[in-house]
Amino acid sequence: KKSEFGLIGLGVMGKSLTLNLANHGVEVLAYNRQAEGEEHIVPQFLSENSDKPNLRATNQLKEFISELEIPRKIMLMVNAGAAVDAVIEDLLPSLDPGDIIIDGGNSHYHDTKRRNDYLKEKGIHFVGCGVSGGEEGALKGPSMMPGGDKEAYEKIAPYLERIAARDKNDEGCCTYIGREGAGHFVKMVHNGIEYAEMQLIAETYAMLRTAGMPIDQMAELFEDWNQGDLKSYLLEITADLLTVKDGDEYLIDLIYDAAGQKGTGGWSTTAALDVGVPFSTISESVMARCLSAQKPLRIRASRLYGERPVIERDLQTLIPKIKQAYQSARVINHAIGFEMIKKTSEENNWGINLSQLARIWTNGCIIRSSLMEELVSSFKASPEEHMLLAPSFVDLLKGSRKELTEAVSEGLQMFLSLPVYAAALNYLNGFTNEQSSANIIQAQRDYFGAHTFQRKDKPLSKYFHSQWTNK
Numbered sequence: 001k002k003s004e005f006g007l008i009g010l011g012v013m014g015k016s017l018t019l020n021l022a023n024h025g026v027e028v029l030a031y032n033r034q035a036e037g038e039e040h041i042v043p044q045f046l047s048e049n050s051d052k053p054n055l056r057a058t059n060q061l062k063e064f065i066s067e068l069e070i071p072r073k074i075m076l077m078v079n080a081g082a083a084v085d086a087v088i089e090d091l092l093p094s095l096d097p098g099d100i101i102i103d104g105g106n107s108h109y110h111d112t113k114r115r116n117d118y119l120k121e122k123g124i125h126f127v128g129c130g131v132s133g134g135e136e137g138a139l140k141g142p143s144m145m146p147g148g149d150k151e152a153y154e155k156i157a158p159y160l161e162r163i164a165a166r167d168k169n170d171e172g173c174c175t176y177i178g179r180e181g182a183g184h185f186v187k188m189v190h191n192g193i194e195y196a197e198m199q200l201i202a203e204t205y206a207m208l209r210t211a212g213m214p215i216d217q218m219a220e221l222f223e224d225w226n227q228g229d230l231k232s233y234l235l236e237i238t239a240d241l242l243t244v245k246d247g248d249e250y251l252i253d254l255i256y257d258a259a260g261q262k263g264t265g266g267w268s269t270t271a272a273l274d275v276g277v278p279f280s281t282i283s284e285s286v287m288a289r290c291l292s293a294q295k296p297l298r299i300r301a302s303r304l305y306g307e308r309p310v311i312e313r314d315l316q317t318l319i320p321k322i323k324q325a326y327q328s329a330r331v332i333n334h335a336i337g338f339e340m341i342k343k344t345s346e347e348n349n350w351g352i353n354l355s356q357l358a359r360i361w362t363n364g365c366i367i368r369s370s371l372m373e374e375l376v377s378s379f380k381a382s383p384e385e386h387m388l389l390a391p392s393f394v395d396l397l398k399g400s401r402k403e404l405t406e407a408v409s410e411g412l413q414m415f416l417s418l419p420v421y422a423a424a425l426n427y428l429n430g431f432t433n434e435q436s437s438a439n440i441i442q443a444q445r446d447y448f449g450a451h452t453f454q455r456k457d458k459p460l461s462k463y464f465h466s467q468w469t470n471k
């Protein structure tokens with residue numbers, strides 16, 4: 001009997017997704033190339049899972065292709081970039097029109113559009129599907145963001161929706177996102193939001209640590225915050241990881257403080273520049289990782305610039321302030337991420353439904369949180385509106401603005417680097433000031449480059465140029 005669903009790439013994610021499909025009763029066939037030194041992958045995977053009669057695996061591509069039901073449904077879980085193109089080229093000669101390829105890796109959405117166009121010419125359907133949740137999510141239920149050919153999506157929806165995480169109404173955390181690379185696009189912005197959420201927790205840690213809070217108390221504090229409105233997967237794992245010891249020391253104190261990155265945060269920043277939307281919390285989180293990676297330089301600079309000022313902080317007054325600051329910075333970061341998605345969706349006519357998107361991010365993915373639950377209804381109530389104009393968020397931010405400002409300024413007085421907190425506060429201040437200082441920018445542009453400007457006292461359809469130097 002042929003298999004219903006094929007999966008290529010038995011790496012971290014591919015293995016977990018294959019098992020997830022098998023655990024849901026899908027007749028699944030996996031393939032991994034037989035690279036030198038990696039010959040054991042397929043036999044080992046099979047022997048570890050010999051109790052699953054509906055799971056098969058092979059390292060022969062011909063066998064893989066011929067053993068799949070038609071139209072073939074083949075999901076790729078290989079490294080993003082050249083590997084995806086290479087696998088597509090390997091498959092193409094043996095595929096039939098109507099077959100469906102799903103790319104589940106973190107591919108760039110421009111590549112996904114290119115592959116979509118290329119495969120369409122050959123009669124092959126292509127679905128670019130963002131997958132979030134890491135190894136465990138892939139096994140137990142990831143959040144899935146499929147984009148591309150709608151007709152093809154409908155054929156694979158029963159499989160993806162079955163293996164996805166469940167939302168609170170027991171619906172799958174998987175929904176059709178939009179044409180072309182829309183699925184990979186939202187996965188990319190998801191990762192951008194994730195970068196900034198991670199950095200906010202790191203900055204919170206820095207403030208509390210510098211103010212003298214011991215690690216074990218911080219773990220308890222984060223666990224306590226995680227019981228209420230601030231509940232999120234990232235806060236939960238941080239509370240957990242802070243408790244881990246290596247001998248007498250906390251492991252966190254032994255970790256070399258230079259952050260790695262694989263690209264999606266940077267890609268989302270570039271994409272934000274392309275549509276011209278403010279993206280500062282996320283771009284700052286990418287830059288914070290870049291600066292952290294310059295550890296040797298930072299060591300030298302810290303010696304030259306000397307110690308940080310020792311300022312006594314009363315933790316009991318600081319903690320509630322930081323808690324409110326953290327809550328508001330998270331709201332602002334989400335507003336920035338979703339606004340970027342809305343603008344790009346409008347630009348490409350993708351019609352992305354923000355409420356549905358928030359829904360599939362309420363479980364399975366790395367940025368799941370109770371705030372995300374709130375966004376499902378908030379975007380449903382006003383899908384066209386900027387998130388920070390929703391009455392509940394206006395109330396929240398008005399109520400915590402003073403605390404956000406004080407927390408940032410106290411942290412800066414301790415000479416801490418708080419780029420994402422500061423970016424959130426600056427966004428809020430910029431967003432809520434009717435009169436910005438951009439009149440100066442416009443005047444400067446016109447002065448040196450005759451770029452013209454509009455006037456508040458004249459119709460905006462008219463552009464003016466002034467002879468600035470004719471005093």
Ligand code: NDP
Binds near residue numbers: 009035087104134
């Ligand atoms: P791994 O490195 O664990 O696995 C990569 C797989 O791709 C291996 O099976 C590898 O085969 C195969 N492969 C690579 N190049 C080729 C090729 N040219 N032809 C055939 N097969 C190839 O990666 P992950 O499973 O971690 O990631 C896969 C994708 O999923 C990436 O795009 C990643 O960004 C994305 N992703 C990863 C997440 C994670 O938490 N790890 C979360 C969400 C998405 P071989 O063993 O023979 O080298």
